[in-house]
Amino acid sequence: MGSSTETIRDLTQQDYKWGFVTDIESERVPRGLTEDTIRLISAKKHEPEFMLDWRLRAFRHWASLEKAQAEPKWANVHYGPIDYQDIIYYSAPKQKPNLKSLNELDPEILRTYEKLGIPLAEQQRLAGVAVDAVFDSVSVATTFKEKLGELGIVFCSFSEAVEKYPELVKQYLGTVVPHTDNFFAALNAAVFSDGSFVYVPKGVRCPMELSTYFRINAAETGQFERTLIIADEGAYVSYLEGCTAPIRDENQLHAAVVELIALDNAQIKYSTVQNWYPGDKQGRGGIYNFVTKRGKCAGINSKISWTQVETGSAITWKYPGCILQGDNSVGEFYSVALTNNYQQADTGTKMIHLGKNTRSTIVSKGISAGHGQNTYRGMVKILKGATGARNYTQCDSLLIGDQCGAHTFPYIEVKNSTARMEHEASTSKIGEDQIFYLQQRGLKAEEAVSMIVNGFCKQVFRELPMEFAVEAQKLLGISLEGSVG
Amino acid sequence: MSLLQIRNLHAQVGGHEILKGIDLTVNAGEVHSIMGPNGSGKSTLAQVLSRHQAFEVTGGEILFNGKDLLAMKPEEAACEGVFMAFQYPVEIPGIGNAYFVRTALNAIRKYRGLDELDAMDFLPLYREKMRLLDMDEKFMNRSVNEGFSGGEKKRNEILQMAMLEPRLAILDETDSGLDIDALRIVAQGVNVMRSPERAMIVVTHYQRLLNYIAPDFVHVLVDGRILRSGGPELALELEDKGYGWIETEAGQIAPASA
């Protein structure tokens, strides 16, 4: 009784291991946000006219929302007002333009990624994983570019894509998440500085995992990256995203946008291991992670699958969704969200069924420990033309201790009577009897909780590429350490 | 030196005293059976020995292998060689049975300074023990106890015991819920484990288990005290006469406490 509750309390008290700061000279734009900021960012990136116009349109829309105080307030998260004029919107490490090879990259940056376990240098590259490294506002390195290029696969920073593939960018940018989608999407469209771009041509199966590793380093800056992935007809790609940030007392804003487009018979698998700095044990500092991610199954038989493991950030606000437009297209969402200490997460998905016989699967696992608040918010919409659509939703919550909370808000809208919907939900507490059982077999209380949590998340972990599943398990263990003693 | 020495053990839970002065000595190589009416404290004793923290020890001492068992956490007791087959085994969804036992075995091996076993070393052993207990291999990858029938859970406990090779095995009503064939198989699994280095405490209500696992000693626990100890014949006598006569006799000898 007493001591087991203590046990549970302690497992959540572990330090964030990625909280160091890299000392590096950076180039920033002045604090604040006006049209001039947008022009300056665009100029720094030598963008073509169409990009600047696009940004300015987004900015004007955002400014009108800001004026109308239309920042979204419906999420089940609480934070003080954000002063958008007190943020630095662009920060880039000073380096030579147009690096020819990684050898020219600032060794401090290379070392930073090595410390994070993401080697970029030629000789130590992760086999089978191509990495795009985004440091503050810009992409600093992309590995395996040439090898992928041989197959016609484009994997580069967004800036490079704007420069080299403007037609593709023009054709697809903003088609899944228009700047009018929401407040943060508008902000992102106005100020986004970099991100990853992927194009997999017709019939090509991308032979390795593509991944982007986001790192916020500079203080008082926001990170606004934008990722655009296009899988042409019959193409396949698996993409991973990881992120960390230094420990700082003030909150930092991260407002990203991800757009995925799958054409006929194409498949995109998008996995995230989100580990932004969550704030300290009293809830000071941490990243505000306000992200819009959406995929469009534009073609027939296409498939988009989101897998996310969310352990970081002070506040997470994110609903990776799928627009199932093509007949027989499939959308999937597998999520583990963990909130510990004073973290808050409001996350879930949106599945919009437009095409015939479209199917979606939602598996959400929420874990709350400490004073963490975890909300699942899901929307399944079956529109009139979506004859034969099906959805399966499973929503499980696990509570560790008795000061945390779990909430579920599943919204369902069905406009076609042939739809078949299934919904399952459960809430459980890690039982002391479970912990004791594992301890009786020789495991420490922490290991016991970690094992129980991993078992709880198994349905999601098995969707992750192998080595990342292992990493996710470890991360979960670390994020929970201290919640049992 | 005795493997286990319990002296004047008192324990309570939620403010209720359950164990009211237990004395018990168990030597390596011996099998002791503990019998007694429902609610008399048998499982409580087993849990105190496994160091369940919900049971507060208010008096007495326990030496295990010469060490102070009461100072140990549950996992330390386990790593020192105390194993309890649970009366109600717990389900761990999403964790494979074999993976679980290997993790447990490696935790214990690590504690003892031994190398960890990888899957290649582990699986042949595990398979062998499964065969001994007549368990289908499909149980290997099923989640720990999830959806297992009552009897399957009990068998799984004995499988874990066989893998972990404890010095002291406490079987809490492992026979309940077993069908006739399973009872024989489980008993056989237990008997294989009998050895001069190992001791067992078998908690049961029924003589039928003791037909297979012949105990060296039988103790009768009533209302938190061992009121009578004897040889295997005591179990037969209980089967015949129930517990009433022991309580009456004890009442005549010792002053009844409220």
Ligand SMILES: Nc1ncnc2c1ncn2[C@@H]1O[C@H](COP(=O)(O)OP(=O)(O)OP(=O)(O)O)[C@@H](O)[C@H]1O
């Ligand atoms: N957590 C608890 N809180 C309150 N009382 C408890 C708790 N655990 C056990 N008890 C009480 O302690 C007493 C002894 O229980 P215990 O489980 O040890 O009995 P037992 O001899 O194993 O019985 P059975 O033969 O039915 O298994 C019972 O009266 C039980 O209700």
Ligand SMILES: [Mg+2]
């Ligand atoms: Mg009992």
